[in-house]
Amino acid sequence: MRFDVVTLFPDLFRVWAEQGVTGRALTRGQAMLGLWNPRDYAEDVHRTVDDRPYGGGPGMVMKVAPWRAAVQAARSGSGDHRVVYLTPQGRPLDQAAIGEIAKAPGWVLIAGRYEGADERLIESCVDEEWSIGDYVLSGGELAAMVVMDAVIRLLPGVLGHRDSAREDSYMDGLLDCPHYTRPEVVEGRSVPAVLVSGDHEAIRRWRLQQSLGRTWLRRPDLLERRGLSDAERALLEE
Numbered sequence: 001m002r003f004d005v006v007t008l009f010p011d012l013f014r015v016w017a018e019q020g021v022t023g024r025a026l027t028r029g030q031a032m033l034g035l036w037n038p039r040d041y042a043e044d045v046h047r048t049v050d051d052r053p054y055g056g057g058p059g060m061v062m063k064v065a066p067w068r069a070a071v072q073a074a075r076s077g078s079g080d081h082r083v084v085y086l087t088p089q090g091r092p093l094d095q096a097a098i099g100e101i102a103k104a105p106g107w108v109l110i111a112g113r114y115e116g117a118d119e120r121l122i123e124s125c126v127d128e129e130w131s132i133g134d135y136v137l138s139g140g141e142l143a144a145m146v147v148m149d150a151v152i153r154l155l156p157g158v159l160g161h162r163d164s165a166r167e168d169s170y171m172d173g174l175l176d177c178p179h180y181t182r183p184e185v186v187e188g189r190s191v192p193a194v195l196v197s198g199d200h201e202a203i204r205r206w207r208l209q210q211s212l213g214r215t216w217l218r219r220p221d222l223l224e225r226r227g228l229s230d231a232e233r234a235l236l237e238e
């Protein structure tokens with residue numbers, strides 16, 4: 001999987017790219033990251049990448065020429081991957097969408113700034129528009145990192161067995177069960193007895209029951225969409 005990010009702030013990605021699970025995947029070559037700064041493609045002496053909006057109003061707008069040149073460079077340097085503009089107006093992403101995104105060989109992500117892109121930039125070189133949620137960030141860099149983090153951890157071999165994504169929230173349409181670690185008692189609160197029983201089948205049932213219960217309480221919309229097997233319904237009603 002290769003990500004190429006078109007961004008005015010490549011340094012923001014450099015520290016991120018060295019940390020934790022995603023950092024390990026990038027270091028091992030399980031994922032690759034290219035950074036492209038539109039300022040390097042601006043042709044004027046001030047390396048201008050934004051300008052005032054036609055029609056007036058506050059803020060600035062991303063200029064077509066330098067951003068498109070950076071996208072084209074990213075695309076030809078990376079194998080012609082599809083181009084995505086990260087925008088609060090895009091398709092809202094969820095875990096299922098992330099799973100689909102993870103199947104592609106790579107993506108070029110445009111991290112916007114200011115009031116957003118000149119519409120003609122989107123029309124001329126963007127294939128898809130994605131949103132990470134119904135709120136507005138001041139720039140697309142964090143959105144790009146959110147998407148890349150969620151995708152990279154799904155790539156084969158990136159997570160070890162211990163932190164496998166299989167049982168995470170949303171993977172099976174349910175929220176994850178509660179987790180506990182040592183010590184067995186914290187300020188009078190004990191770990192549920194079943195988890196120290198050594199009975200693997202009982203533990204599996206307890207975890208599923210907790211996941212079902214949590215999802216029912218916190219996200220009934222997920223259960224409605226997913227449905228329940230007879231065995232799950234019985235467990236939930238126990």
Ligand code: SAM
Nearest residue numbers: 086087088112115116131132136137139140143
């Ligand atoms: N004026 C734009 C609007 O209301 O649709 C918002 C522009 S926002 C201040 C600047 C940049 O942040 C956007 O171009 C986009 O790249 C990024 N951004 C902000 N919120 C986002 C979100 N929810 N998902 C993805 N990208 C986002």
